[in-house]
Amino acid sequence: MTTIRITFEKCGEAAYISLLDLxxxxxxxxxxxxxxxxxxxxxxxxxxLSFACPLSLGQESLCESCxxxxxxxxxxxxxxxxxxxxYMPRGIVITxxxxxxxxxxxxxxxxYRITMPATAAPALEEYNAAPSAVVVKKTKRxxxxxxxxTYLPQIAYTVVPEGVAFDLKLPxxxxxxxxxxxxxLLGYLQQNHNIPPWECRVLRTGLYTKTGEEFC
Amino acid sequence: MPELSTKLRQALSQVQKPGxxxxxEPGSTYKDKEKVxxxxxxxxxxTYEVGMSxxxxxxxxxxxxxxxxxxxxxxxxxxxxxKQQMEQLGIPLYCLESKDPLRDFDIVGFTLEYELxxxxxxxxxxxxxxxxxxxxxxxxxxxxxxxxxxVCNAEPMADFFxxxxxxxxxxxxxxxxxxxxxxxxxxxxxQRLLExxxxxxxxxxxxxxxxxYKEDGRIEAVTPNRPxxxxxxxxxxxxxxxxxxxxxxxxxxxxxxxxxRASVEVLRGCVRGCRFCQAGQIYRPFRERSPQLISExxxxxCHNTGYDELSLTSLSTSDHSRLExxxxxxxxWAEADHVSLSLPSLRVDNFSQSMVxxxxxxxxxxxxFAAEAGTQRLRDVINKNVTxxxxxxxxxxxxxxxxTSVKLxxxxxxxxxxxxxxxxxxxxxxxxxxxxxxxxxHAKGKGVQVTISVACFVPKPDTPFQFCAQDRREQxxxxxxxxxxxxxxxxxxxxYHDSATSVLEGVFAKGDRRLGRVIETAxxxxxxxxxxxxxxxxxxxxxAFRECGIDPDFYNYREIGLDEVTxxxxxxxxxxxxxxxxxxxxxxRAETTQxxxxxxxGCGANKLLGGPCFDYHSDHV
Numbered sequence: 001m002t003t004i005r006i007t008f009e010k011c012g013e014a015a016y017i018s019l020l021d022l023x024x025x026x027x028x029x030x031x032x033x034x035x036x037x038x039x040x041x042x043x044x045x046x047x048x049l050s051f052a053c054p055l056s057l058g059q060e061s062l063c064e065s066c067x068x069x070x071x072x073x074x075x076x077x078x079x080x081x082x083x084x085x086x087y088m089p090r091g092i093v094i095t096x097x098x099x100x101x102x103x104x105x106x107x108x109x110x111x112y113r114i115t116m117p118a119t120a121a122p123a124l125e126e127y128n129a130a131p132s133a134v135v136v137k138k139t140k141r142x143x144x145x146x147x148x149x150t151y152l153p154q155i156a157y158t159v160v161p162e163g164v165a166f167d168l169k170l171p172x173x174x175x176x177x178x179x180x181x182x183x184x185l186l187g188y189l190q191q192n193h194n195i196p197p198w199e200c201r202v203l204r205t206g207l208y209t210k211t212g213e214e215f216c
Numbered sequence: 217m218p219e220l221s222t223k224l225r226q227a228l229s230q231v232q233k234p235g236x237x238x239x240x241e242p243g244s245t246y247k248d249k250e251k252v253x254x255x256x257x258x259x260x261x262x263t264y265e266v267g268m269s270x271x272x273x274x275x276x277x278x279x280x281x282x283x284x285x286x287x288x289x290x291x292x293x294x295x296x297x298x299k300q301q302m303e304q305l306g307i308p309l310y311c312l313e314s315k316d317p318l319r320d321f322d323i324v325g326f327t328l329e330y331e332l333x334x335x336x337x338x339x340x341x342x343x344x345x346x347x348x349x350x351x352x353x354x355x356x357x358x359x360x361x362x363x364x365x366x367v368c369n370a371e372p373m374a375d376f377f378x379x380x381x382x383x384x385x386x387x388x389x390x391x392x393x394x395x396x397x398x399x400x401x402x403x404x405x406x407q408r409l410l411e412x413x414x415x416x417x418x419x420x421x422x423x424x425x426x427x428x429y430k431e432d433g434r435i436e437a438v439t440p441n442r443p444x445x446x447x448x449x450x451x452x453x454x455x456x457x458x459x460x461x462x463x464x465x466x467x468x469x470x471x472x473x474x475x476x477r478a479s480v481e482v483l484r485g486c487v488r489g490c491r492f493c494q495a496g497q498i499y500r501p502f503r504e505r506s507p508q509l510i511s512e513x514x515x516x517x518c519h520n521t522g523y524d525e526l527s528l529t530s531l532s533t534s535d536h537s538r539l540e541x542x543x544x545x546x547x548x549w550a551e552a553d554h555v556s557l558s559l560p561s562l563r564v565d566n567f568s569q570s571m572v573x574x575x576x577x578x579x580x581x582x583x584x585f586a587a588e589a590g591t592q593r594l595r596d597v598i599n600k601n602v603t604x605x606x607x608x609x610x611x612x613x614x615x616x617x618x619x620t621s622v623k624l625x626x627x628x629x630x631x632x633x634x635x636x637x638x639x640x641x642x643x644x645x646x647x648x649x650x651x652x653x654x655x656x657x658h659a660k661g662k663g664v665q666v667t668i669s670v671a672c673f674v675p676k677p678d679t680p681f682q683f684c685a686q687d688r689r690e691q692x693x694x695x696x697x698x699x700x701x702x703x704x705x706x707x708x709x710x711x712y713h714d715s716a717t718s719v720l721e722g723v724f725a726k727g728d729r730r731l732g733r734v735i736e737t738a739x740x741x742x743x744x745x746x747x748x749x750x751x752x753x754x755x756x757x758x759x760a761f762r763e764c765g766i767d768p769d770f771y772n773y774r775e776i777g778l779d780e781v782t783x784x785x786x787x788x789x790x791x792x793x794x795x796x797x798x799x800x801x802x803x804x805r806a807e808t809t810q811x812x813x814x815x816x817x818g819c820g821a822n823k824l825l826g827g828p829c830f831d832y833h834s835d836h837v
Binding site for chain 1: 219220222225226228229233234235237238239240241242244246468470471472518519520521522523524554
């Protein structure tokens, strides 16, 4: 059995497809494709599907992925890509279909490209100057306070045509490991500096493993 | 792909299930708006989840979009949180595909599925910044049109629409789009366009008719106010169900729709002639689609959408004369394609062993039977030709096949109904429970669950019971209480709902043009989503009636004389007035009428076909 990773972009309208809905979409598209994907062996067989570190609703990504399995030997993965793409929702563009190299559990960090209106620049300066920036993070066991500055001491932004932009590297662990969402920073800036989060764009650009390699 | 505006992104960040407002679903159609001649916004006046379950839209969306130079898009009623965001941020209602506001379209079409959706139509027009009344719109505004079953009595909504379509839209809507295309190219004004549209079979232009009233409030006459307009508009139909291919592509919703499966329409119309049923009359004559076309297009549909469930839809699927052949054809590929079959509308009287086997190969679900009335006498009155013996036989087959839950549908408030008939509902359910335990082959170690679902009967236009008055709320409440007192088993669950919505349904079903003001007033006072219990406010409606000086009781609590001019007399659905009177009188004598595939009852709908509906000499049934 081989694990196949389907890597795709999720931008524009597709940013509003929830994980639950995305699972159903992929299930249907894989089913209709007739590709030799592995079905779980049970009373009610369904396609084995596993999404890596799914995004929050409204955020965009260049590097989403899901795993399927196949018992086929030497599958033509370029053909898989061509078969699947025409039936994808708008905004989902498959960039790569390949044999999985790493396991999802090896993902450690994610990098996001954040774009904000130019008016956010003073707020970012204030953030950089502040000794502390405490946010409340919701977890499965309730709320807990978290010092953003531990993970994000400085924001080095640049001026771009749309306003200002910067890259954000945040822990993106699976399971019990720490996972920080860029919305924590956006929430902090909204609460303390009135920066409307809907005027900010969050684009995930890469996922990296413990050894610093790009997840694939 | 166009960027979502910041405003829209703001709204989407504040609402539940934003995926309902973004479009882009697999199967949706995108065209270059600069290169199309006609743009139509197909609007469903309820939520995305409800609207995306509607087969009519799927049929017409595909038919229109097959024309390269027309683009049909979709719009739904936004849920209250999104509606509020759109109002606050000044986002006009838009179509999901292009995100363009409705007022940019050539045609804005609404489906009139149900009377209580009327306020949502006004809300959607208002959200688009389009004037509500046809009289306030000229050619600078889109042509606002309607279709769907409620057009058979279009009058309460007549003031708001430029064009209403009586009957089936497959040909009619394409003719309307073609005429609009010509109109745009020729630069016609609104009047000229309407005059041309009036020539299309089934098209009703409300502003071309004057209504006069008698002193007592009844209608005196409905007359055309210009030459070249028919005195009666005759319903449009598709004569041959094999003349067009059913949809082979669905827009597949990502946010779960209520009916989220492939479906194929197997027949249109109904042979049964149940006297309470509007659909059974207005969709006549009966027409079947061939097993080969059903099976072939269903297979393509399942393949294109990836659905793993296929439903065979119609008013009464088991009345298809070649149902076994349909099932055999479908079963020849369904299992290999991982598709399971379901038949949503089965009748007890021709429910057979082999049919159960053919439809439950993959999964067993619950079983529903519509008995409609609790005693044989009342079932004869309503011409629901089902006997207890048939229910018994059907249940026994199902129980032996492993079914453990049965849902029985009934109505309350039927003409001539007595408390004896109400008790009969509870007795029927109890007998089904007893049947289960008496059946030695029932599922081992499992109990039975019988659910009685009781709806309030609403007399509808174009049915033999259109002449009847509706039961008052107090009478219905008393009957509901009595029914509960008659149920003595924990295996029986009773479902019923408040009758206030049924009252309004009755008023608008049989209403006339004067009710347009009431609908608008109620809307201005905050009525919308009346189909949703949490937003329905009966008092707000009563207040609107008072404000307009209109007595709602006049419409639903009054018997209509057999010779009275009704608000829908000028809208001809095929079934004649004489037939309705004949059936009404038979009902009062508790006499039944044969299904029309066995014996023609002369309803008149065959004139739409131009010949008899069935070959009675062949061994049809």
